[in-house]
Amino acid sequence: MNNDTTSNTTDLRRQLRELTEQSLSPIGRYAHVLLLLAAACVGIVVAALLLTEPALPLRTQLAFGAMVAIAGSWVCYASWVLLRRRPLLQAHRVAAGYLACGFSGLFAGAALVTAIVTGSPAAWFAAGQGVLMLVIALMLLVRAHRQRDELQARRDRLVKALAA
Numbered sequence: 001m002n003n004d005t006t007s008n009t010t011d012l013r014r015q016l017r018e019l020t021e022q023s024l025s026p027i028g029r030y031a032h033v034l035l036l037l038a039a040a041c042v043g044i045v046v047a048a049l050l051l052t053e054p055a056l057p058l059r060t061q062l063a064f065g066a067m068v069a070i071a072g073s074w075v076c077y078a079s080w081v082l083l084r085r086r087p088l089l090q091a092h093r094v095a096a097g098y099l100a101c102g103f104s105g106l107f108a109g110a111a112l113v114t115a116i117v118t119g120s121p122a123a124w125f126a127a128g129q130g131v132l133m134l135v136i137a138l139m140l141l142v143r144a145h146r147q148r149d150e151l152q153a154r155r156d157r158l159v160k161a162l163a164a
Helices: 003-019 026-052 058-084 092-119 122-163
Strands: none
Touching: 026 092, 058 092, 092 122
16 A cells, blocks of 8 residues: 555545535534423423413313423423534535424414414414425425435445545
């Protein structure tokens, strides 16, 4: 093995290590801590309302239950990212994109059904906002998939180059 091959292999190993061992940036860490705290606070407040107000109508109880489940999902997501301490080749953004699409789709669907049933202008406005949130979430999900695929392709190229 000559010197050029050794330095090339060392450079490839360095690039692969940089790609796979990169830690979550401080801004990313703070953002996920804020998400964790906000989701936990919302979930606790809504769960407390749900538990202390047994006379609420059934549809309100169902809505509060859904809100608690959504808050719990965001708490689990933020905890997962913070415990792993690394971006995981953009997998965290893909997971967040799926959560955002699912929850904004649920909101848009519920608001649209409410708007159709009641004909209320406020419900139509809420449905429009829900559809807008869903479109934005879908765009972010597509971008996250694209970035993850690019990083995985780069990782695969580096691994193949090291194996050669």
